[in-house]
Amino acid sequence: MSSPASAAGQMLSQPNLRVFSFSELKAATRNFRSDTLLGEGGFGKVYKGWLMGINGERTVIAVKKLNSESTQGFQEWQSGINFLGRLSHPNLVKLLGYCLKGVELLLVYEFMAKGSLENHLFGRGSAVQPLPWDVRLKILIGAARGLAFLHASDRKVIYRDFKASNILLDGSYHAKLSDFGLARMGPTASKSHVTTLVMGTDGYAAPEYLATGHLYVKSDVYGFGVVLAEMLTGLRTIDVNRPNGKEKLVEWIKPHLTDRRKLKNVMDSRLEGKYPSRCALQIAEVSLDCLENEPKNRPSMQEFVETLERIDGATT
Known part of the structure; x- marks a missing residue:
């Protein structure tokens, strides 16, 4: 693993990214005050910040402050820059820049006003509005386009951590993939897969990856299927508080996904039946x-984009 200093030297060659000073980001987040905290992951915290422009206008940003004490924190920082610094797409969160100051590692992103898909599907309380069917479909299509773009890029990027909490939504509910800490370059022409230490989120990881550590582009497709099941049911992929035999969503939901009547019984109650049943069955x-x-039996993400767009077109 390269050192933060040498890594930063390599990053500076990326003209799209701005290098922020630590004092600038400290001021933007009001010294990383607790009331600016947007969320917390395994390797860092994300804060809401405000940058002052030349003309006095303020830009809202999201600042990810990574845990510099962990190797994974540094690797996530580096991966974020390596992938989002080079890739640009309407369905990927825009990385604005980064900061390296001593042991401090920070990434600066565009602010996503509606938060994560996870929060909208599973959050509770008056502030959380249930997502109507057409918005769910719009989010799925956006997320699918983001994945398809990664898989079609020069070195077939494998996202490796596709899940509801990594799908962020802007003010108009456009979906953008975030958090590239676990992303990997895909296999070369001479290899069918990439072998890595098994990491990711329980419930979303593909069976072949869990069993062998072999990572394929199609491993992301499995995660997409899990998110689809969550979106249909409004249930988390794993919940130990559910009745016996229903803790793992994918295992018990599969028989319900081929029959319209069975599907109706497991659809998200917060939809209040307001969805086209034929469209739901197709999803x-x-x-x-x-x-x-x-x-190899899973279609490509590009095929899924086309299928979802067709389903959406038939219902609008």
Whole structure:
């Protein structure tokens, strides 16, 4: 692993990214005050910040302050810059810049006003509005386009951590993939897969990856299928508080995804029945295709983008 200093030297060659000073980000987040905290992950905290422009206008930003004491924190910082510094797409969160100051590692992103898909699906309380069906479909199509773009890029980027909490929403509910800390370059022409230490989130990781550490582009497709199942049911992929046999969503939901009547029984109650049942069944079938045990049996993300756009077109 390269040192933070040498890594920073390599990063500076990326003209798209701004190098922020630590004092600038400290001021923007009011010294990382607790009331600016947007969220917390395994390797760092994300704060809301405000940058003052030349003309006095303020830009809202999200500042990720990574845990510099962990190797993973540094690797996540470096991956974020390596991938988002080079890739640009409407369905990827925009990385504005970074900061390296002593042991401090920070990433600066565009601010996503509506937070994460996870919060909208599973959050409770008056501040959380249930997502209507058409908005759910819009979010899925955006997330699918983001993944398809990564898979089609020069070195087939494998996202490796596709989940509801990594799908962020702007003020108009446009979906953007965030958090590239676990992303990897895909296999070369001579190899079918990349072998890595198994990391990711329980419940979303593909079976072949958990069993062997072999990572395929199609491993992301499995995670997409899990998110589809969550979106249909409004249930988390793993919940130990559910009745016996239902703790793991994918295992018990599969038989319900092929039958309209069975599907109706497991649909998210917060939709209040306001969804086209034929469209829901088609989404359920897409989810099943994603959840195939064999990677080669799962269609590509580009195929899923086209299928979802077709389903959406038929309902509008």
